[in-house]
Amino acid sequence: MTTAPLVFTGRGGEYFRIWVVNLLLTVITAGLYSAWTKVRKAKYFAQNTRLDGHVFGYHGNPKAILRGRIIALVLLGAYTWGFQFSRVAGLVTLMVLCAAGPWLFMRSQQFKLGNTSFRGLRFGFDARVGEAYRIMLPILVLWFAPAVVTALTADEGWQLGLVGLLTTLAIPWMHHRLKAYQHGRAVYGDRSFAFLGARRKFYGVYLKGAGLVVLAVLLGTTVAFVIAWFRGPASQFPGTGFEAAIYGGIIVLPVYVFAWPFLAARLQQAVWTSTRLGDVRFRTEIKARALFKIVFKSVMLTLLTCGLYWPFAAVALARYRIECVRVDSELPLTAIAADLHGRPVAALGEGAADTFGLDLGL
């Protein structure tokens, strides 16, 4: 039995320089250059991640990413403003999202994995259209159900409460279904990954996570109330928008700082221990408490430096998450890799995947 850790060699100072230049070019080009910055960033994080002495590579085509971002922006705009425009426009947007969503998601996975390499071999995603719809359509329908009910009923009555509760209870199920699909259909060289399933663990983690979210909201609300109380009686409606945003931030921040590290750490544990590549097993030694310390420090320093700490925070977070991963195998990785073969690029339709690249943060 051999164990190999992932090692991350990125540095905050170096990434800060990349970040500043990337941002300057993005702002000058009104966002168009963001596709190129995305590629540089992905290359930086991939090439600074080592396993068994070798690094990962990223090969995404910026033009494909730009096309993907334009598609995503149009869909996002339609989704955000559709119901402002009219009920019909909103419902049509949701139908378009349901019809195109599974295919777009499948393509985005193909693009992301197909453009990642290790030891000269590409990862990949075994994409089958029928399966993508079978997996994703129930998730999308459940996800949009509250919006549809809001649009169809005049007031926020019991129907919305019921559907909202159903969707909320289904979040662990949806998340698990998505992860099982992502990991179960991933490919490296000519070998397929397998996902064993961890639905019960997902429910356990989310149940505890929900408790933390409630505690965090209570904490945030208490702080907001104390501040409001010190500032005098809040008899005037509506106050200013700026103030409302501050109070909103005070309530949302504890959720991000306390509940997110717990959910992220425990879910990563569940996902990685269920993933196999032949005889190769994965696990992560990520701890919620350590992740919480990093997130807390990052949030505080980012606020204090008006956002300049952001790239340092991104590197610190990536370092911890990457370096917690362990790869276990009976044979040394070198022996396993020598036995792996590349596959012709056309085999999984990855040529087509290069027409556009969507980066979904899932």
Place this chain on the structure above:
Amino acid sequence: MRANEFRAWFFSGRDGEAAAVVMRVDGERVVVEATDGTVRESEPLTTVMMSEPFDHAPRLITLRSGGTLEVEEEGGRLARALARAGVAVSPIVQLRRWWPAVLVALAGLIALVSLAYLKGLPLAAHWVADRLPAGIEGRLGDQMLVALDRHYLGPSQFDAEWRERLARRFADAATKAAPGVPYRLEFRATSEESINAFALPGGVVIVLDGLVRFAGDEAAVLGVLGHELGHVAYRHSTRQVLQSVGVGMLAGMLWGDFSGTAASVPLVLGVLKYSRGFEREADDFAIAFLRANEISIEPFYDVLVRLVEREGQRGIATLPDFISTHPSLAERIEHVFKALDE
């Protein structure tokens, strides 16, 4: 190892085996030699694909054969050898590798973002607002009113006859002073007697009972309504909504991966606070509105002054929209005061 030779890993792309090789930058070619000295690959530097240099990561060099070389930077030795062979370094890489240039870029970035925030966004929002179909603005305002009615506002306690009389007087005055500005007057109240009036996109003007009682004088109420009609005429609230969307997108560009940013911009937040310029424009509009109808400006001025006195007692936390921009309040009063003299 000679100055142009580097220990490297070679991956054929056919399998995952890592072969220890020596990479030589030989004139204008890359030559890959196995440990026994046999040449495995030889290719012109112009056709290989070379990843950009990072401080602690190896370079990935992709050959036309499909093979990949993984070569350590060796503290800049590789970069120097490539430079000697005439491989150009992109200006962007040169920029981001040199701290002073990065600091200049940072200063430029801050300047550009400030410019975009202070000048670019208002201009863009104005441009879009003027081209937005009236139907969209109307629906936007109606939906906000529905949301406000559901959560904050109740029906006005004044009797219908009185409301109708004031509405008619305002309508006559509006026709005289600003014909062709489409608006809809709505009377509402809040349980806490809020002193407020505001305009929503599409021309919905809402006046709260608290403001009418506080103003006392009908001429003062008309002045406040004239001020809100100014917001309607200049599409201030639509512009404000668009600007807040723009701020969200700008922030997303800087700190997020700009998906989901537009979705997270709460709509109602945007309208409730106007810039100093917007308030001044609306005040000027109100003065012109009152003058055109031969109504004295004094009661309007008086309301502004009394609101400032209130502000002094209550702290600035709870100011209504009508006088929401604290720093310019004194300036605004002075501005209206000048109009009194003319």
